[in-house]
Amino acid sequence: MRTPYILVLSIAGLILLSSCSPRDFLTRRLAADLIATSTGFRATQSFQMTTGVVSNDDYLSAEYLALQHHGWISATRAPCSAELQPPPCWDVTLTPSGVDTFRNLLAAADAGKPVFRVPVARRELLGVTGISKLGRAADVEFTWRWIPLNEVGAAFYSADLHYRSLASFRNYDDGWRVVQGAPRPSQPLDDALRDAEPAP
Numbered sequence: 001m002r003t004p005y006i007l008v009l010s011i012a013g014l015i016l017l018s019s020c021s022p023r024d025f026l027t028r029r030l031a032a033d034l035i036a037t038s039t040g041f042r043a044t045q046s047f048q049m050t051t052g053v054v055s056n057d058d059y060l061s062a063e064y065l066a067l068q069h070h071g072w073i074s075a076t077r078a079p080c081s082a083e084l085q086p087p088p089c090w091d092v093t094l095t096p097s098g099v100d101t102f103r104n105l106l107a108a109a110d111a112g113k114p115v116f117r118v119p120v121a122r123r124e125l126l127g128v129t130g131i132s133k134l135g136r137a138a139d140v141e142f143t144w145r146w147i148p149l150n151e152v153g154a155a156f157y158s159a160d161l162h163y164r165s166l167a168s169f170r171n172y173d174d175g176w177r178v179v180q181g182a183p184r185p186s187q188p189l190d191d192a193l194r195d196a197e198p199a200p
Contacts, residue, residue, distance in 0.1 A: 044120075071095055077090060164198070165193055166192050168189075
């Protein structure tokens with residue numbers, strides 16, 4: 001007599017399980033998949049290179065210092081325009097080595113332009129380190145690193161340096177999603193990546 005009762009419970013359990021989606025449960029694996037495939041995370045990091053007269057702040061930025069260190073740019077003092085005050089300003093040019101380095105990275109339409117963008121790095125997810133849930137919201141801490149795409153990217157980013165970020169998730173009717181916009185108090189993924197801290 002107990003067999004029909006167990007059979008009914010088994011069938012009811014299967015029906016309940018089949019109505020659940022794998023996205024209904026926020027596991028570390030699901031969180032990692034959602035972060036790694038999100039538009040913000042997959043966006044390639046690019047660098048805007050400006051030749052010609054630039055401000056002192058631009059010339060002394062970490063990127064321009066790396067370009068100088070590799071011998072890809074040179075500069076001489078130049079008069080500042082009204083929008084580039086205060087002095088000093090610098091007239092930046094690519095060296096022959098810099099021309100060779102950037103030539104293969106430029107789109108044909110950008111060749112010869114004083115301002116151009118080049119792709120330099122992409123992100124790689126290293127792992128989810130923690131999940132904190134509160135109702136239909138969750139914060140997911142994860143670590144990641146930059147993977148240089150070329151020698152310019154390698155001059156700017158070290159693949160050995162790891163970053164820690166915190167992304168917000170919401171549980172919708174179709175399962176968990178990464179918060180891409182800016183509803184507060186949660187932090188959207190784009191801000192989390194921008195505000196990343198070096199991981200210990």
